[in-house]
Amino acid sequence: MPSGPAAGAATPVETVAARAVRIASATALGPYQSAVVRIGFSATWLFFLLRELPNRRELYGPDGPWGWDLGSRLIAGNHAFTSLLWTDSTIWFEIVYALALVSSALLMLGWRTRTTSVVFMIGVLSLQNRSVFVGDGGDNVIHLMAIYLVFTRCAxxxxxxxxxxxxxxxxxxxxxxxxxxxxxxxLAGTWRTSAAGVSGGGEWWLWVVFWGMWAVQGLWWATGRFAAAESRALLDVLGNLVHNAAMVVIMAEVCLIYATAGWYKIQGTRWQDGTALFYPLKLDYFSPWPELSSLLGASGVIVMLLTYGTVMVQVAFPFTLFNRRVKNVLLVAMMLEHAGIAVLLGLPFFSLAMIAADAVFLPTSFLRRVGAVAGRAWRGVRLPEQRRERDGASERPRTLVG
Structure with missing residues (x-):
């Protein structure tokens, strides 16, 4: 008699794979992490738009140095999407900017996120692709994460x-x-970019994706309203799979950012001799606190520790995902590093974007504790108001009617 496994019996590998597929299809993993990413990136983009509100026309609008002709020629070459090049009307620019503001606020609050996430993505792509030379590395991260958030169940x-x-x-x-x-x-956007032949509409397949999202949203509502429970369960499974795949892509993107940044730093001499950190501390543009920058730049030991510490943390982080404790320590170190960049170099929105990206690796237990503390604080604020309203109601004179 053969001593191997019985015919038809699943091997350990098949058992693990089946369990992984069952978990990925039955649950939208990382609900707290996806919520933090949603809140972080929408808040970062909202605060950036609010800060640049007085300068919006110079950055992305008709008054900027990157004029209409230059923008049209660029978009005609790279086929990027931006609704700001559909017309050179100032009123249209103000409408797009206002929609970007409103969608960022609504996405941060989590209102109708299946729709607001798409509008948020359109706002990000429209503004950033209009003037590609405005911004820093944080804009690139927001650009990518705005696309990924559309496919997550982040609410x-x-x-x-x-x-x-x-x-x-x-x-x-x-x-x-x-x-x-x-x-x-x-429908109006499709007609504007196809029939009218204006630039800024992107590739044709992008509009297929937009129409597909719109159709899926209608199918989701109709299935929940009229169809049987089995049909809704099938859509839930598909939604969970898409969400989990998008979360994996977000985590892989963060690891790729740090891995490439760390390995490129290793190859260059400026990060080996410390000048990559020393020079920015001496530039007026990157010195919102000149006294603090001069104090740090005057110490060779501090410059060496910050330089080599940055490189080691970035290179090592992708490999620490297999050890939870080490990963959490390096995660705190990277967030502190970005907080230092925001203070020392005057790049708050770049730092906020990277901290929001790092938040995808925060432990669920920690996020639950943070949510519980915030909930108790919110209830502590609301209870005195409710008590005053109740006391005020009890002091009102009662009528004979009612």
């Missing part, structure tokens, strides 16, 4: 959507209206 916790789902709201009237408005806007 499972800490959002108005989660609050509405927990309340078990009855018939949804806002969703169909919002879906119809988005369909009309999508």
């Amino acid at each position: 499972q916790v800490w959002s108005l959507d989660a609050r509405r789902a927990a309340r078990g709201a009855a018939r949804d009237r806002i969703g169909p209206v919002l879906w119809a408005v988005c369909g009309l806007a999508l």
Whole structure:
């Protein structure tokens, strides 16, 4: 008799693979991490747009040095998407900028995230692709994460959507209206870029993706409203798979950023002799606190520790994902590093973008504790107000009616 496994019996590898597929399809993993990424990137972009509100026309609008003709020639060559080149109207620019602001705020709050995440992505692509030479490395990270967030279920916790789902709201009237408005806007955009032949519409397949997202959103609502439970369960499985794949891509993107940055630093001499950190500390443009920058730059030991520490942390981080404790230590070190960049070099939005990207690796237990503390603080603020309202109601004179 053969001593091997019985015919048809699953091997350990097949068992592990089947379990992984079952978990990935049954659950949208990382709900707290995806919520932090959503809040972090939408808040970073919102604060950036608010800070540059007085300078918006010089950065992305008709008053900038990167004029309409230069922008049109660039977009005609790289086929990028930007709605700001559909027309040179100042009113249209203000509308797009306002939509970018509103969508960032709504996405941060988690209101109708399936729709607002797409509008948020369109706003990011429209503004950044209009003037590609404006910004820093943080813009590139926001550019990528805005695309990835569209495919995540990032409103499972800490959002108005989660609050509405927990309340078990009855018939949804806002969703169909919002879906119809988005369909009309999508139809107008498709006509503008195809029939009118204006630049800034991107490749044709991009509009296929937009229409596909719009159709999936309608199918999702119709299935939940009219179809059987099995059909909705199938859509949930597909949504979980897409979400989990997008979360893996986000984590891989963060690891790729740090790995490439660290290995490129190793190959250069400026990070070996410390001049890559020393020179920026002496530049007025990167010295919001000149006294502090001079103090750090005057110490060769501090410059050496910061230089070699930065390189070692960036190179080692992707390999520490297999050890939770070491990963958490390096994660704190990288967040502190970006906080230092924000203070010393005056790059707050780059640092906020990178900290938001790092947050995808934060432990779930830590995020739950942070949420619990924030919830208790919020209830502590609300309870005195509710108590005052109750006391005020009890002091009102009662009438005979009611």
